[in-house]
Amino acid sequence: MSEEPSSGLRLKKKLKLAVGKSRSSKNFDRSTGDSVEKAVRKGKLRPAIDNVKRHRVYGGENSDTKDTSLTDVSKSKRKSLFRRRHDEEVSEMPSVLPSKTFNRSFKKQEYAVRSSKVLYEKRKSRGEKDHYVECLRKSYSKNTKDSIKTLNYTEKKVSKVFYEKRKSRGEKDHNVEYIRKTNTKNTKDSIKSLDSTEKKSWGVSPSDPAKKRDSKKRGENGDSELLIDQPKRRKLTILRNPYDLSNKRLDDGTITDENVRQEKSKTVQKDKMSKNAEFRAIQPSKSIISFVEENLLGRRRMIEIERAGYNTDLTSPLDNIPFSKSEERERIEENIFRNKLTFFAAAKVSSSFPPPDVPEIAFAGRSNVGKSSLLNALTRQWGVVRTSDKPGLTQTINFFNLGSKLSLVDLPGYGFAYAKEEVKDAWEELVKEYVSTRVGLRRVCLLVDTKWGMKPRDQELIDLMERSQTKYQVVLTKTDTVFPMDVARRAMQIEERLTRNKSIVQPLMMVSSKSGAGIRSLRSVLATIARFAKV
Numbered sequence: 015m016s017e018e019p020s021s022g023l024r025l026k027k028k029l030k031l032a033v034g035k036s037r038s039s040k041n042f043d044r045s046t047g048d049s050v051e052k053a054v055r056k057g058k059l060r061p062a063i064d065n066v067k068r069h070r071v072y073g074g075e076n077s078d079t080k081d082t083s084l085t086d087v088s089k090s091k092r093k094s095l096f097r098r099r100h101d102e103e104v105s106e107m108p109s110v111l112p113s114k115t116f117n118r119s120f121k122k123q124e125y126a127v128r129s130s131k132v133l134y135e136k137r138k139s140r141g142e143k144d145h146y147v148e149c150l151r152k153s154y155s156k157n158t159k160d161s162i163k164t165l166n167y168t169e170k171k172v173s174k175v176f177y178e179k180r181k182s183r184g185e186k187d188h189n190v191e192y193i194r195k196t197n198t199k200n201t202k203d204s205i206k207s208l209d210s211t212e213k214k215s216w217g218v219s220p221s222d223p224a225k226k227r228d229s230k231k232r233g234e235n236g237d238s239e240l241l242i243d244q245p246k247r248r249k250l251t252i253l254r255n256p257y258d259l260s261n262k263r264l265d266d267g268t269i270t271d272e273n274v275r276q277e278k279s280k281t282v283q284k285d286k287m288s289k290n291a292e293f294r295a296i297q298p299s300k301s302i303i304s305f306v307e308e309n310l311l312g313r314r315r316m317i318e319i320e321r322a323g324y325n326t327d328l329t330s331p332l333d334n335i336p337f338s339k340s341e342e343r344e345r346i347e348e349n350i351f352r353n354k355l356t357f358f359a360a361a362k363v364s365s366s367f368p369p370p371d372v373p374e375i376a377f378a379g380r381s382n383v384g385k386s387s388l389l390n391a392l393t394r395q396w397g398v399v400r401t402s403d404k405p406g407l408t409q410t411i412n413f414f415n416l417g418s419k420l421s422l423v424d425l426p427g428y429g430f431a432y433a434k435e436e437v438k439d440a441w442e443e444l445v446k447e448y449v450s451t452r453v454g455l456r457r458v459c460l461l462v463d464t465k466w467g468m469k470p471r472d473q474e475l476i477d478l479m480e481r482s483q484t485k486y487q488v489v490l491t492k493t494d495t496v497f498p499m500d501v502a503r504r505a506m507q508i509e510e511r512l513t514r515n516k517s518i519v520q521p522l523m524m525v526s527s528k529s530g531a532g533i534r535s536l537r538s539v540l541a542t543i544a545r546f547a548k549v
């Protein structure tokens with residue numbers, strides 16, 4: 015026999031393929047060509063159920079095993095096949111397709127409804143009543159009425175029973191009490207509101223839409239008592255007067271006290287700045303600068319004074335001859351100022367002025383400018399004239415004799431002083447009277463603080479002296495408090511200001527009673543008066 019399969023076998027194979035039992039079928043073992051049942055029986059394959067079970071129990075553990083058995087393949091295939099069939103079923107299913115019988119019955123029903131509707135409308139047009147509809151309506155209304163009635167009845171009955179029970183026990187029904195209270199409160203409120211509206215008449219008319227809305231709301235809630243209008247709460251309004259600073263916020267950029275103050279201080283500062291700038295721009299003359307440097311005027315360092323040969327251990331060291339010994343220190347160049355300074359008269363009024371026997375030199379100026387101190391410095395007799403750091407110490411016109419040929423007069427200061435306004439006014443009047451009327455007054459030394467310069471009251475006195483043709487000389491005091499350049503600037507400023515004045519005596523003097531700078535120069539100027547004075 016030949017090894018080729020016979021024609022009958024080939025046909026059988028073909029038939030098997032046609033009905034789906036080929037070698038690729040799931041029940042066929044490829045390695046041997048046996049069926050699955052046979053392979054299982056031989057022990058080559060595990061039964062499919064076992065495999066499934068293991069997958070269920072050790073799903074996670076067996077997932078990484080490479081052993082993909084035939085049963086696994088068949089399972090996935092089964093799943094995909096099922097999915098395909100299901101999809102096909104879904105796609106083939108009609109959306110809504112009623113059967114023929116259902117369609118027929120539906121059409122019949124529709125026809126019946128339509129015909130009944132037509133009939134009902136025909137009857138209605140004829141004025142006839144549809145008995146069926148009427149019957150339905152009657153029965154419905156009767157039923158509802160009955161049900162409401164029964165409900166009310168049972169409610170009443172139950173509440174009545176409860177109420178009577180409580181009453182018998184002597185208890186109060188809280189609901190009843192609450193309703194009673196609210197009723198009385200509302201009525202009281204409404205009466206009050208009516209009274210207040212009558213009295214105050216807030217201008218809310220009964221046709222006020224807000225009021226209407228309010229009453230409507232209350233009506234919806236079902237509180238018939240609340241329908242009586244409650245007093246409408248008055249809206250508090252704050253009057254925003256633009257000039258009333260009390261209503262203003264501080265940070266709203268509007269005018270407030272604080273803002274006004276700040277603005278004022280700013281303008282004052284601006285003025286100050288401009289004045290300072292103006293002062294710095296002053297160019298002093300060469301003569302003034304040289305005078306300042308020669309007399310070591312202005313704020314100087316001790317080392318500078320020592321280098322110049324002055325003994326800094328002495329009071330007002332610059333009022334000494336440089337490199338001098340103690341005997342020489344006591345010697346003053348101007349003989350007149352070596353005389354003893356003696357107080358002889360004090361006047362509060364013009365009538366008490368002493369007789370003008372000797373020529374007089376008066377020292378005028380604002381309070382605390384250093385008048386009394388200068389008298390002491392000129393005569394080098396410390397403590398004869400009382401001084402104080404408190405403005406207003408000298409309150410009378412004090413007359414001092416410097417020998418028999420000259421009198422020095424210490425005047426009370428004007429401007430700021432620790433004294434009553436009336437008293438200060440009286441001093442000023444006395445000073446004005448003295449400088450304008452005093453016979454024998456040869457010179458008024460008008461003292462001006464170098465730091466602050468001339469003030470309006472100084473100008474007033476100058477004007478007065480100009481009118482009365484009293485000779486006056488401006489003396490800058492306390493020069494040791496400012497820089498030398500500023501001393502020169504101040505001197506220049508005042509000189510420029512008073513150039514047109516006739517009664518002024520030049521040059522302008524600059525001194526410091528503390529350091530002694532410029533004192534000798536002033537002495538020599540004043541000594542000339544005594545020399546040529548004729549009473």
Ligand SMILES: Nc1nc2c(ncn2[C@@H]2O[C@H](COP(=O)(O)OP(=O)(O)OP(=O)(O)O)[C@@H](O)[C@H]2O)c(=O)[nH]1
Nearest residue numbers: 382383384385386387402403406407408427527528
């Ligand atoms: N640094 C300095 N201080 C001075 C100078 N002269 C006076 N003083 C001080 O200024 C203050 C006032 O001095 P007074 O001589 O009393 O001034 P006054 O002008 O007589 O004052 P009234 O009598 O109140 O008008 C005192 O504390 C003095 O020590 C000076 O040249 N330099």
Ligand SMILES: [Mg+2]
Nearest residue numbers: 385386407408
């Ligand atoms: Mg004084």
